[in-house]
Amino acid sequence: FFGVLSEKIGRKKAIMIAAFLALPVLPLWAFASGSIMIGVGAFLMQFMVQGAWGVIPSWLTELVPANARAVLPGFVYQLGNLIASVNA
Structure with a gap:
């Protein structure tokens, strides 16, 4: 939905x-008392979070100069994996 929007x-x-x-x-997600309301809140929260973070890769790719678009997103992804690898 947010991708089409x-x-x-x-993007921004x-x-x-x-x-x-x-x-x-x-x-609703954090303070609901019943399991159904927690489920509804979790679904809606994930819908909004995925809506925001699902569009970010396209937006970042558009910010990169055209001659580096094939390399930079993959490089940044792997760099993030390298930095996060110390967490394990």
Whole structure:
């Protein structure tokens, strides 16, 4: 949903909308008392989080100069894996 929306209104706006829509869902996800409401809150929270973070790779790729687009995203991904490898 947010991917299609980002094509129409822009990547940054779609990311911001998804992030702001996560704020009203936060109490439902964090403080719900019943298991059904926790499930609904978790689903909605994941929908908003994935909506924001799902668009970010496209947005970052568009920021990279055209001659480095094939190399830079993969390099940054592997660099992140290298940095996170000390956590294990």
